[in-house]
Amino acid sequence: MAFRPQTLYEKIWAAHVVERRDDGTCLIYIDRHLVHEVTSPQAFEGLRANGRRVRRPELTLAVPDHNLPTTPRLDAQGRPIPIADPESAQQLDALRRNTAEFGIDYIDATAAEQGIVHVVGPELGFTLPGTTLVCGDSHTSTHGALGALAFGIGTSEVEHVLATQTLLLSPSRTMEVRVDGTLGFGVSPKDVILAIMGRVGAAGGTGHVFEYTGEVVRAMSVEGRMTLANMSIEGGARAGLVAPDDTTFAYLKGRPMAPAGEAWDRAVAWWRTLATDPGARYDKSVRLDASEIAPALTWGTSPEDVVPITGTVPEPDSFADPAKRAAARASLTYMGLAPGTAMQDVPIQHVFIGSCTNSRIEDLRAAAAVANGRRVADGVHAMVVPGSGLVKRQAEAEGLDRIFAAAGFDWREPGCSMCLAMNPDKVPAGERCASTSNRNFVGRQGPGARTHLLSPAMAAAAAVTGRLADVRDLMGDRQ
Amino acid sequence: MQPVTRVSGTAYPWGAKNIDTDVIIPAHWLKTITRAGLGRGAFETVRAQPGNVFDDPRYAGSPILIAGDNFGCGSSREHAAWALADMGIRAVIAPSFSDIFSGNAFKNGIVPVVLPQDAVDRLLAVAEAQPIVVDLETMTVTTPFQDRFAFELDPFRRRCLMEGLDEIGMTLAEDTAISNFEAAVRDHRPWIENRSGYASIAVEGAGRT
Ligand code: SF4
Numbered sequence: 288m289a290f291r292p293q294t295l296y297e298k299i300w301a302a303h304v305v306e307r308r309d310d311g312t313c314l315i316y317i318d319r320h321l322v323h324e325v326t327s328p329q330a331f332e333g334l335r336a337n338g339r340r341v342r343r344p345e346l347t348l349a350v351p352d353h354n355l356p357t358t359p360r361l362d363a364q365g366r367p368i369p370i371a372d373p374e375s376a377q378q379l380d381a382l383r384r385n386t387a388e389f390g391i392d393y394i395d396a397t398a399a400e401q402g403i404v405h406v407v408g409p410e411l412g413f414t415l416p417g418t419t420l421v422c423g424d425s426h427t428s429t430h431g432a433l434g435a436l437a438f439g440i441g442t443s444e445v446e447h448v449l450a451t452q453t454l455l456l457s458p459s460r461t462m463e464v465r466v467d468g469t470l471g472f473g474v475s476p477k478d479v480i481l482a483i484m485g486r487v488g489a490a491g492g493t494g495h496v497f498e499y500t501g502e503v504v505r506a507m508s509v510e511g512r513m514t515l516a517n518m519s520i521e522g523g524a525r526a527g528l529v530a531p532d533d534t535t536f537a538y539l540k541g542r543p544m545a546p547a548g549e550a551w552d553r554a555v556a557w558w559r560t561l562a563t564d565p566g567a568r569y570d571k572s573v574r575l576d577a578s579e580i581a582p583a584l585t586w587g588t589s590p591e592d593v594v595p596i597t598g599t600v601p602e603p604d605s606f607a608d609p610a611k612r613a614a615a616r617a618s619l620t621y622m623g624l625a626p627g628t629a630m631q632d633v634p635i636q637h638v639f640i641g642s643c644t645n646s647r648i649e650d651l652r653a654a655a656a657v658a659n660g661r662r663v664a665d666g667v668h669a670m671v672v673p674g675s676g677l678v679k680r681q682a683e684a685e686g687l688d689r690i691f692a693a694a695g696f697d698w699r700e701p702g703c704s705m706c707l708a709m710n711p712d713k714v715p716a717g718e719r720c721a722s723t724s725n726r727n728f729v730g731r732q733g734p735g736a737r738t739h740l741l742s743p744a745m746a747a748a749a750a751v752t753g754r755l756a757d758v759r760d761l762m763g764d765r766q
Numbered sequence: 767m768q769p770v771t772r773v774s775g776t777a778y779p780w781g782a783k784n785i786d787t788d789v790i791i792p793a794h795w796l797k798t799i800t801r802a803g804l805g806r807g808a809f810e811t812v813r814a815q816p817g818n819v820f821d822d823p824r825y826a827g828s829p830i831l832i833a834g835d836n837f838g839c840g841s842s843r844e845h846a847a848w849a850l851a852d853m854g855i856r857a858v859i860a861p862s863f864s865d866i867f868s869g870n871a872f873k874n875g876i877v878p879v880v881l882p883q884d885a886v887d888r889l890l891a892v893a894e895a896q897p898i899v900v901d902l903e904t905m906t907v908t909t910p911f912q913d914r915f916a917f918e919l920d921p922f923r924r925r926c927l928m929e930g931l932d933e934i935g936m937t938l939a940e941d942t943a944i945s946n947f948e949a950a951v952r953d954h955r956p957w958i959e960n961r962s963g964y965a966s967i968a969v970e971g972a973g974r975t
Contacts, residue, residue: 302955305940305943305944305947306940306943308922310920310921310922312920312922314937314940314943314944316944316947316948316951318951318958325796325797325843326842326843326844328798328799328800329799329800329801329844332799332800333934337934337935339934339938342944343948345959346958346959353796354797372797374797374798375797377797377799378797378799381799415957415958417955418958423842423844424841424842425840425841425842425866427842439841439842439866440842440866440869441842441843441844441847441866441869441870441873442844442845442870443844443870443873443874443933444869444873446934447933447934447937450934450937450938451934451937451938451940451944452944452948453937453940453944455922455933455937457920459865489784489836489839490784490835490836490839490862493836493862493863493864493865494865520840523836523839523864523865525865525866546957546960550956550957550960551957553956553957554955554957557955589784610783610834610835611783614783614784707788707793707841708793708794709793709794709796709797726786726788726840726841728786728788728789728840729788729789729811730788730789730792730811731788731793734792734811
């Protein structure tokens with residue numbers, strides 16, 4: 288057969304086809320499955336109701352994250368502190384019982400390895416290049432940073448994967464998202480993905496899988512790539528991929544669940560063949576130049592509502608599309624912002640540094656560098672929630688917790704926290720939050736909460752100035 | 767799953783764009799461990815506003831919802847589909863759907879009907895006063911005014927909807943193919959199965975030693 292150049296996506300897909308149907312849908316084998324407390328109880332209930340077992344329990348890993356309070360989990364005697372909210376407690380309890388009943392590995396809330404499922408997977412080496420990885424959570428796209436075809440699924444699909452270790456899927460189209468050049472001073476991976484969202488739009492990637500390419504992506508750390516891949520879903524793409532390279536292998540080597548010894552060498556040899564072949568075709572392409580990307584943030588209630596920090600709140604009438612004009616007007620009412628206001632003049636009351644987008648060690652270092660020697664402004668509550676217990680431990684070993692504490696930030700236990708306000712961490716109605724998370728939807732951080740998405744360094748800058756601020760101004764005086 | 771071949775009746779003429787799953791069912795409703803009863807939380811933030819379409823008595827109990835582009839974007843929560851089903855919605859018509867939502871809709875007997883924006887605009891106008899019909903037999907949406915809009919569905923999903931098939935049961939029947947695939951994985955990518963490092967991690971491997 289003649290050699291046909293293939294994309295990274297096509298190669299991973301082809302390696303996982305169990306069966307192809309006439310209409311093009313395929314039964315796809317799933318190598319890795321992550322489970323958390325919110326989207327799994329009904330799946331286990333379905334298994335029980337039908338007398339089904341879990342086909343390959345060792346390919347699944349469970350960890351609670353969404354519901355957990357971020358207050359201390361153990362008392363002075365080292366005993367677990369009960370969770371006050373009875374519904375959360377019941378869901379966490381259900382995860383513990385279900386994983387025990389079906390023989391699935393479970394990381395308890397009190398374990399050092401507990402954390403946000405998308406932080407835990409890569410950090411333990413559970414996530415590997417060239418695998419198919421799913422989780423009942425849309426930000427499963429995060430794992431694509433390591434070259435895994437990773438996407439979120441609904442609870443019926445969770446049940447399907449548990450019972451069969453497969454999913455019935457139609458192939459997606461591919462879209463290259465290329466960022467060339469070199470990032471400017473003070474520009475972080477979060478700014479890159481926000482710029483991409485502004486360009487592609489919230490529905491621009493629907494039906495597609497993104498592949499992030501270009502010099503900026505190649506030069507980026509694996510953690511930075513995770514910030515990109517994480518928000519693929521905000522652009523409508525179910526998954527986002529980065530081709531595995533030496534950066535990826537260096538990140539993974541020695542992680543507890545990663546292959547070791549001869550298996551490692553064999554794996555790396557295969558992973559090296561996965562990169563998109565020269566001449567392979569994507570269905571769509573978008574290209575950004577790094578020189579156009581500035582520290583950025585959102586002004587509205589869709590992740591496509593992006594503006595550079597030096598910009599102003601847009602005039603709804605400036606949008607060509609009538610539906611977008613109406614949406615912008617509604618957004619600005621909800622956000623309590625007037626068109627033409629300089630973003631830097633907008634005061635904030637809350638800062639949230641955390642979530643599966645930006646809660647890894649590099650994120651905390653970037654925020655701590657800005658917080659160091661400064662004070663959280665009066666009237667601002669600033670919260671730092673590490674993505675996992677291992678991130679927290681590393682940050683504490685580096686003294687970042689003390690920098691944050693000295694600056695008046697609240698240093699918490701790991702979990703999803705204020706990203707989706709399922710646990711007690713909420714932004715009160717009408718108040719404004721500078722947040723490193725990924726969704727600025729209406730009510731996302733609590734009913735009536737107003738969210739501006741931005742990078743960890745920008746969030747720290749907002750905390751210490753009490754308003755949305757250009758982090759470059761704060762970094763400048765350090766040079 | 768209940769088979770669906772035809773959904774007819776009044777429709778909520780909403781038309782809003784980029785409706786995310788946090789709007790369909792806010793996160794605080796996600797603490798349940800069952801599928802039932804989520805209709806009460808559906809569109810909670812929308813319903814808090816006076817004059818909203820969901821509390822308009824003309825549309826009470828409508829089996830159809832007409833929405834704008836990118837319906838169901840955001841999280842993967844199947845609770846969004848459960849909430850719609852619990853409200854009695856069996857079909858959603860929009861110019862586009864998020865991939866995950868549309869998968870969840872199918873699995874819960876809700877038909878995600880994709881039609882071009884101008885057809886959706888026309889249906890929004892009709893639905894103000896008249897019922898509409900979504901027919902899976904003919905693959906059309908029709909109105910009492912002779913409007914007839916053809917739509918497409920993946921043939922497999924269409925069959926699952928029309929026959930109320932259990933997808934897991936169907937896949938389990940492919941057990942041999944799956945086992946053969948697993949044997950090949952053991953040869954070609956042995957590291958997939960031999961996950962190392964259990965000992966160093968505080969996981970409770972309940973079923974295994
Ligand atoms: S941190 Fe936020 S986006 Fe990430 S998994 Fe948790 S709730 Fe979802």
